[in-house]
Amino acid sequence: xxxxxxxxxxxxxxxxxxxxxxxxxxxxxxxxxxxxxxxxxxxxxxxxxxxxxxxxxxxxxxxxxxxxxxxxxxxxxxxxxxxxxxxxxxxxxxxxxxxxxxxxxxxxxxxxxxxxxxxxxxxxxxxxxxxxxxxxxxxxxxxxxxxxxxxxxxxxxxxxxxxxxxxxxxxxxxxxxxxxxxxxxxxxxxxxxxxxxxxxxxxxxxxxxxxxxxxxxxxxxxxxxxxxxxxxxxxxxxxxxxxxxxxxxxxxxxxxxxxxxxxxxxxxxxxxxxxxxxxxxxxxxxxxxxxxxxxxxxxxxxxxxxxxxxxxxxxxxxxxxxxxxxxxxxxxxxxxxxxxxxxxxxxxxxxxxxxxxxxxxxxxxxxx
Numbered sequence: 001x002x003x004x005x006x007x008x009x010x011x012x013x014x015x016x017x018x019x020x021x022x023x024x025x026x027x028x029x030x031x032x033x034x035x036x037x038x039x040x041x042x043x044x045x046x047x048x049x050x051x052x053x054x055x056x057x058x059x060x061x062x063x064x065x066x067x068x069x070x071x072x073x074x075x076x077x078x079x080x081x082x083x084x085x086x087x088x089x090x091x092x093x094x095x096x097x098x099x100x101x102x103x104x105x106x107x108x109x110x111x112x113x114x115x116x117x118x119x120x121x122x123x124x125x126x127x128x129x130x131x132x133x134x135x136x137x138x139x140x141x142x143x144x145x146x147x148x149x150x151x152x153x154x155x156x157x158x159x160x161x162x163x164x165x166x167x168x169x170x171x172x173x174x175x176x177x178x179x180x181x182x183x184x185x186x187x188x189x190x191x192x193x194x195x196x197x198x199x200x201x202x203x204x205x206x207x208x209x210x211x212x213x214x215x216x217x218x219x220x221x222x223x224x225x226x227x228x229x230x231x232x233x234x235x236x237x238x239x240x241x242x243x244x245x246x247x248x249x250x251x252x253x254x255x256x257x258x259x260x261x262x263x264x265x266x267x268x269x270x271x272x273x274x275x276x277x278x279x280x281x282x283x284x285x286x287x288x289x290x291x292x293x294x295x296x297x298x299x300x301x302x303x304x305x306x307x308x309x310x311x312x313x314x315x316x317x318x319x320x321x322x323x324x325x326x327x328x329x330x331x332x333x334x335x336x337x338x339x340x341x342x343x344x345x346x347x348x349x350x351x352x353x354x355x356x357x358x359x360x361x362x363x364x365x366x367x368x
Contacts, residue, residue: 009099
């Protein structure tokens with residue numbers, strides 16, 4: 001019995017959904033993943049939202065979504081725990097098997113306990129400094145760190161919260177947060193140390209692959225203080241794990257209002273400058289998008305020209321999702337969904353073929 005997603009298991013899952021569009025499932029390294037993933041970032045820190053996420057995850061698994069994303073700090077660990085409860089129920093009932101579902105989470109930011117504490121530094125002292133896990137001098141921006149010992153504590157916390165023995169994809173969460181404060185040379189030393197730790201956890205079987213989940217890093221120009229050089233990030237992974245390293249995934253924001261990942265040549269790969277989505281492919285990395293509907297802001301009010309160009313879908317949220325999942329090279333578009341109704345609306349897109357190249361060119365041209 002596998003304790004992580006597998007090529008066979010994810011393919012088996014996809015084969016149960018022959019009624020969906022043929023291009024709904026894509027390859028992400030050796031895994032077959034749904035082109036629409038469920039994200040768990042937003043929501044109140046309360047039991048009602050926890051219950052909403054549990055129901056949404058169960059329904060997503062029923063409708064052909066086998067890619068789930070979270071982070072240890074999302075909703076003060078409540079999102080991870082809701083996922084863990086939903087997965088435990090699904091595995092127990094037999095609606096899905098562990099090897100059919102791809103789960104990703106992230107570590108970097110402080111993971112508060114159910115709510116933001118009134119005194120953050122008192123919490124930090126008791127949770128991290130007093131046990132010798134993390135010193136205040138290792139914290140950047142009063143909230144972020146990526147030392148190996150700290151990441152180990154976050155990983156173990158995530159495994160407990162999710163009720164899993166192995167995380168399929170573990171991301172360093174917004175590592176570029178550190179760049180302006182520590183400088184580039186120190187940053188890449190820290191990144192390599194973090195990758196060395198993650199390679200050790202692959203060997204232990206606690207993670208299957210790892211990556212970086214960023215907000216600004218790969219989108220901004222090379223002269224920006226928080227710019228990440230993907231070639232150098234890959235070099236750090238090679239230094240940590242050799243040519244067979246397990247740095248395999250990139251997550252970054254991409255949507256109709258934030259087009260840098262497909263339109264701005266911020267990265268260098270294969271002898272050419274290009275946007276991160278293109279250069280990720282040069283390095284053999286799997287790319288997925290966050291903020292697909294821009295935290296709900298693209299779920300309404302799209303121009304009539306965009307509505308017509310995208311075609312027969314009935315809501316703006318569906319159109320925004322369709323745009324992302326149609327971009328060549330993108331494995332999955334993650335959408336925050338904390339209600340069953342949102343899952344049912346958004347997964348309708350899985351029944352449709354992605355946009356044609358001509359339709360995409362028209363939309364991208366209109367956005368430029």
